[in-house]
Amino acid sequence: MRRRLLLVAASVAVLIAGGCGIPDDTSVTVVKTGPAEGVPVGGADPAPAQPTRESASSPAQLAENYLQAAAGDSDTALERVKAFMSPELAASFKPTDTDSVRVVREVQTPLYDGKGTVKLSVQQIGTLSSDGVFAPSDSTPETELYELKVDHIADKQGLYVLSAPPVLLMSDTAMRDYYVQRTIYFWNLAYTSLVPDVRYMPKSLPLEQQPTAVLTWLTGGASDWLHNDVASLPSNTTLAENVPAMRDGTLQISLKAPSIQPNDGQTLNRLVSQVLWSLRPQQPTTLELTIGNRDPLSFTNTEYLASNKSYQLADQPERFTIYNGVIRRLKDSPHATEPVPVLKPAANKGISAAAMSASATHTYAAVITGSGAGARLRVGTAALGERGDLKAVGGLSGTLGRPIWATTPDADPGKAIGLITANGQLYSFRANGNAAQRVAWQGTLGKVSAVSVAPDGQRVALVAGGRLYRAMIDYTGDAPGLSSPQLLSPPIFNRVTAVAWSGEAYLAVAGAFGDGRYAVHEVTVDGALQLGSFGLSDIGTTEVTYLTAYPANPTQSVTSASESYEAGGRAWDVVGDPSEVTVDDLAEPTPGAKAGAGTTDPFFLF
């Protein structure tokens, strides 16, 4: 009987122990239909097709195509280059630097010697790294010769590269054709304005991936030449994930930023402004920013636009010129009938050059009176619409160049700073009339003949010794300094004579070709590319001594529509063809003036 009991107990135990509990394996249970298939993102501009190895009909063509292969997505650049190579070469091809591509300017078209070798005669103008930064070469490019061995190989169609220099090469035309310039922005150290940082984004990068790329660039820090004079993102800010494609105008960005305090609205606003400016031309109506695991913050307003000083640039600048030593407004420019700012009518005489700039509260003027050794720099400042006295600035001697206002802060006129060349040196002056101070930098340059400051007040373009440089102004010391100037090698010019900022990413450069004829061209801020469709390709043999431009508002255009230069002591406009600025263009009638008489020193109210 005990056995029977045991049997019953055991069977009950087995029933409970084996029959229930969480099963080891179950069959598949369908919960519901999965999320709807994603709508394919609207195919925007299809990326331009790059020529392939197969499309080359001749060795020279192959070499041209080879120089374009590295353009595009940097992750797959090596693969594209290897696609041109014979299997043996592809297997052994190890470029010295895979993270960046050497950008070369072809001196002449590739030359095939008929015996299997194509000679490439190129100048290396810089390197393009995977984060889209183009770094110009340090020195004037030398012409280098590369050889490519090109031939057919057995059982395969078309030509192959059999041997190649162990570098990734890309022609500047490929850079022009397969990349688009994107400006990302960093705050200056005083957090008063955003400073643009030009990057090159492959056109093959889909629209949806562009925000991710931009954010990656931002978190990676500014380009080298800006790096010391702009603020990085709050420390340890990283982008850990993709920025999803914009949906209904909303862009969701998730950052890891442990150093941003949750209630630090100022830092957040700065970050948002920086990000929104950097995302342009993509303009989300709503930005959802998630910091770490916090709740997402939503930003919909457009206040961020003001954080870039270039945005404050007017569509139509106020234009001035000097006629007979008097600053005169030009007609067809805004406020043409109003008097000249700052200067009292009595002071408006004997002026040879001038610069004016306005902040939200004040207008600043810097004028050169006299000429030759007697030339003096005088500065004046006044509240908007008022007049002020001019003060002579000491500490300057020799031949004075044209002054320019570098920074004109709101509310505190004493902090406005301008730059001027004197005797081939660069000096800074202040609106309060203190003695000018020499602007120092590391390295040696030739005589500085022209200077132009970008609207952000940080970036400077210099012409020294006939060559073009760029640098950053360092406002942190007692006197403004410059970062070590970086040589730019714009195409075509043998000698550069004048420069002006034409836009955030472009410089208007005036210079002479080898045959001594002068031209004005728009070149990229790194000097790598020339904007072919803009500027004056030939304005004769008269030297362009001065060039000024009212930079484009980045929301409107990339290059300026208002450029003027002085050549042979006369003022000219750049409007398709050279067009002289004469007394007929002055706003007020000039009694007794000969019709068509020239004016000098055209300038804009910045």
Place this chain on the structure above:
Amino acid sequence: MPVRRALRVARRYWVMGMRRFETWSEPARRAWRRSLQLRVVALTLVASSLLVGAFGYFVAERSAKILLSRAQAEVTASMANKVTYAIDQLTVHRSDKDSRLPLTINQTVDRLSEGDPAESGGSIVSMRAAQHPDIKPVTSPDVPTDQLITPDLVKAVSTDGKEAYQVRTARLDGEDTKFLVYGSPVPTSFGHVELYYMVPLTTEDSAANQIRTTVLVTGLALVILLGVVAGLVTRLVVTPVRVAARTAQRLSAGLLDQRMRVDGEDDLALLAAAFNQMAANLQRQIVRLEEMSRNQRRFTSDVSHELRTPLTTVRMAADLIFSEREDFDPAVARSAELLQAELDRFESLLTDLLEISRFDAGFAALDAEHTDLVPICERVADRLAGLAERVGVTIELRLPDTPVIAEVDPRRVERILRNLVGNAVEHGEALPVVVTLASEDSAVAVTVRDHGIGLKPGEERLVFNRFWRADPSRARQTGGTGLGLSISAEDARLHGGWLEAWGAPGEGAQFRLTLPVRSGDRLVAAPLPLIPRDRAPLALPAPAPATEPSAGPAPSSGAKAEVL
């Protein structure tokens, strides 16, 4: 046929096995038959085990289901976020050839597996694309998922585009772990990839196990408790019943003064009291009846003895008168003759009465010895030859040629046979009487067949009653006392044998005496049939005879009776 042989072998083994099992389980079965308590306890245990088992199964299964569905709901919710996140992350890729896609998948999987709440530690996130072979599966943490993500699930998720889940057990880090594997398609611009989220069910599993153990232990305890309670309750009832049974047994064994103990006032006490009362009444009745019976028997015996002495004197006087009857007046002589005859009858009646009272008093003793029955039969026939001749009956003996030796009391056997043959001759209606003797290993039988008026149905048992007559009005002409067959029946019983009668109206009667060859043996069968073989074949079947349950071969018709 081999099949048939195999079947035979199997059948033999089956039979052997059953027999062995029966032998082995005999003690248990005996206990089962005999103990009410055991049966009640066992049935309680079985019933409660089934009940508790079913209930426990229900509770444990429900709780496991609840745990699982809760985990599944959590995973579904968590999965929705993960899928949304993955969809967002993958929006930036237009094609499965995108060189940054693997990076995105890696980042997404890492992020999804990091972003998990701590309590679901050990969960695994995997992203793969069955439809896009170029995309390598990515798992975080990087563990083999072959056991977890089954082709069925892949089919449901990837091919059918459903959200589906499955419970799987996988061996990770040397330990079997149950996982809830949840899969969902993640739509992208180039089709869809699949996201699998594998959450270990360790917590749920251990909770389910704990519940199961608790239910099991509780259930077992409950069953045992119920068994104990049933045992105790049954014991409360059974013990007095057993006492009553024992008491009743003792009572029936003759210990009439046995009584039950009466405790309290409950139903059992009532039973005990009623039982005791019944026992007392029975005892009184039995004692009274015994007393009456004893008095009656003693009276009969005493009367017989008391009558004997005067009878002897009367006998002697009658003998004297009888011997002198020729000297008397013929009428007186006739009276003397009558007196003599009636005295003979009276004397034999008295002898029979004394014999009967000896039987009644239990003084009759068997004086068994090995005896040949053939001479006894012949002697009886010889002795009755004169009577037979007078009534015109022939006695036919059918005896074996060899001696028939049995351990019997010859005097009593002779008395039985004399009685039977005498009766047959007397009622033989001048037709032959057949005496047949036959023997077997264990029994001998003698039948006496007559062809007289026979017996009416029911009379075959009455013939053995004392002073019974077939026709009470019939004058007692023949010398029988009415006690002969009673004494014969008692004699046969003393031998452990049977004395049976059969008869049918108009067909005569047959008596059969069956005796064991060895004294004290138990009879099982008789060598001769009770119903004669020479019975008229046209005779209609008699009404259903009152058969004795312990009788020998059942009669096909006619009346029969037996006396043991």
